[in-house]
Amino acid sequence: MEERDFDAIVVGSGCAGPIAALELARAGKSVLVVERGDAAGSKNMTGGRIYMHPLRKVFDADTLATAPLERRIVREKIMLMAPDAEFTIDFSSDAMRTDNDSYSVLRGPFDQWLADQAEEAGAEYICGIPVEELVKDDAGAVIGIRAGEDEITANVVVLCDGVNSLFTEQAVGYQRPPASAIAVGIKQTFALPAKTISDRCLVSSDGEGMAMLIAGDATKGNFGGGFMYTNRESVSLGIVAGIEAVSKSEYPIYQMMEELKSHPGIAALIEGGELVEHSGHMVPEGGLHIMPKLVGDGVLVAGESAMMCINFGYAVRGMDYAVAAGQMAGKAAVRALDAGDVSARGLSCYQDMLEDSFVMKDLRSFSAEPEFLEHFDHMFCGYPEMVRDIMNNMLVIDGSPAKHVKDSVMPEVKKMGYLNIFKDMKGALKAL
Ligand SMILES: Cc1cc2nc3c(=O)[nH]c(=O)nc-3n(C[C@H](O)[C@H](O)[C@H](O)COP(=O)(O)OP(=O)(O)OC[C@H]3O[C@@H](n4cnc5c(N)ncnc54)[C@H](O)[C@@H]3O)c2cc1C
Numbered sequence: 001m002e003e004r005d006f007d008a009i010v011v012g013s014g015c016a017g018p019i020a021a022l023e024l025a026r027a028g029k030s031v032l033v034v035e036r037g038d039a040a041g042s043k044n045m046t047g048g049r050i051y052m053h054p055l056r057k058v059f060d061a062d063t064l065a066t067a068p069l070e071r072r073i074v075r076e077k078i079m080l081m082a083p084d085a086e087f088t089i090d091f092s093s094d095a096m097r098t099d100n101d102s103y104s105v106l107r108g109p110f111d112q113w114l115a116d117q118a119e120e121a122g123a124e125y126i127c128g129i130p131v132e133e134l135v136k137d138d139a140g141a142v143i144g145i146r147a148g149e150d151e152i153t154a155n156v157v158v159l160c161d162g163v164n165s166l167f168t169e170q171a172v173g174y175q176r177p178p179a180s181a182i183a184v185g186i187k188q189t190f191a192l193p194a195k196t197i198s199d200r201c202l203v204s205s206d207g208e209g210m211a212m213l214i215a216g217d218a219t220k221g222n223f224g225g226g227f228m229y230t231n232r233e234s235v236s237l238g239i240v241a242g243i244e245a246v247s248k249s250e251y252p253i254y255q256m257m258e259e260l261k262s263h264p265g266i267a268a269l270i271e272g273g274e275l276v277e278h279s280g281h282m283v284p285e286g287g288l289h290i291m292p293k294l295v296g297d298g299v300l301v302a303g304e305s306a307m308m309c310i311n312f313g314y315a316v317r318g319m320d321y322a323v324a325a326g327q328m329a330g331k332a333a334v335r336a337l338d339a340g341d342v343s344a345r346g347l348s349c350y351q352d353m354l355e356d357s358f359v360m361k362d363l364r365s366f367s368a369e370p371e372f373l374e375h376f377d378h379m380f381c382g383y384p385e386m387v388r389d390i391m392n393n394m395l396v397i398d399g400s401p402a403k404h405v406k407d408s409v410m411p412e413v414k415k416m417g418y419l420n421i422f423k424d425m426k427g428a429l430k431a432l
Helices: 016-026 053-058 107-121 168-172 195-199 243-248 253-262 264-270 319-338 349-356 358-365 369-374 383-395 405-416 419-429
Strands: 006-013 029-035 050-051 072-082 085-092 101-102 124-127 133-136 141-146 150-159 182-191 208-216 224-230 232-244 274-283 300-301
Touching: 006 016, 006 085, 006 141, 006 195, 006 300, 016 029, 016 107, 016 150, 016 319, 029 101, 029 107, 029 195, 029 405, 050 053, 050 072, 053 182, 053 208, 053 319, 072 124, 072 224, 085 369, 085 383, 101 182, 101 208, 150 319, 168 419, 182 243, 182 253, 182 319, 195 208, 195 264, 195 419, 224 358, 232 243, 232 264, 264 405, 319 349, 319 358, 349 358, 369 419, 383 405
Parallel strands: 006 029, 006 150, 029 124, 072 208, 150 300
Antiparallel strands: 050 101, 072 085, 072 101, 133 141, 141 150, 182 232, 182 274, 208 224, 224 232
């Protein structure tokens, strides 16, 4: 093995990067993390809620107890929003209070905590400097990074630089995905007293919280949806919408956001809240079809730089994939370094580990889902209005003779078209 400045360099300190660095450092390897933000998390954004299962594989319970998690999510809401109505499925279960739980997070403190864990394990950090280029040897293997005037070499480089990776093309020949496979997310965070949040969301303590996804009028009928997550003393509210859909829509995304905030189903939940943060970020939504190669000579790609994110419609997942992939990338790099072979072949155990895990299993089994959701037009405009009309027929009493349920439901279903509903149901059952 060549003499290099470090055994490994990790580019980016979001969710994947610090975990990869931690695995390497725990195995006694010298590892440098380079993060362009002034501090880990300063450039990052999520909805967001993280599913805890992969974190429990990295950290013991005592360490996890020090993580800046916001609220354990014990109430899930899925809202169908029409301009003048909303229909909400509201679910809570004791199963959400087990180790298969999830927590809301704010990325500033959460990413900093992840970075602290990597540093405590022995990883070195440089923040506030963007990596500009990968360094390759004459045979084309990645052997380091260039940042400003500095060239720093390593036997393995782990790319964890997120959805807009500048390096996957140079590292593994990746072509950037089409706009139709990428969404844009915007989020506003409103400060509110903890007790107010708990009362409004019907959770029994300030350690518990709610997640809500919103389909329909949140994006003015365009491909996308809204979200709300309760933090300890704030509420995160936002929209994720397809870049292509937004570029063709008469509604700019900021206007969607303004109208979402004033919708009666949302306004009551944020009333009196002070706007304390406004952020925006891209979200990869193309799944398996837009993934780059994950391994090259001297290089591994993890998290959103490998497009590991799925919008299930009822939940968005990316952080748990990033944590798990970061851990596997770290372990694979250690194995390759120990074997003295950091070629794509030596590092290929990373691909094997991922294939064996929920990460690639999910990405493969939901590979048809992005295409389906993109064309599920009635979910964004049609079904919310149909459900509104059915519920109005049943629940708004005007003194005329009461209707049987079938007479409240069937005329509205007929308006939508049996065939349309059948086609949508069939597609949803296949893709989701
Ligand atoms: C609006 C929105 C809502 C979401 N909701 C959820 C949710 O509820 N649950 C969920 O699980 N996921 C959610 N996601 C997805 C989730 O946030 C991502 O999947 C996750 O953050 C990916 O982690 P990562 O470590 O791969 O990348 P990131 O967290 O993006 O980290 C990449 C890091 O690399 C750094 N970097 C980039 N370029 C360079 C460079 N040249 N040099 C040095 N450093 C660099 C960045 O500054 C950043 O720190 C959401 C995303 C958005 C945008």
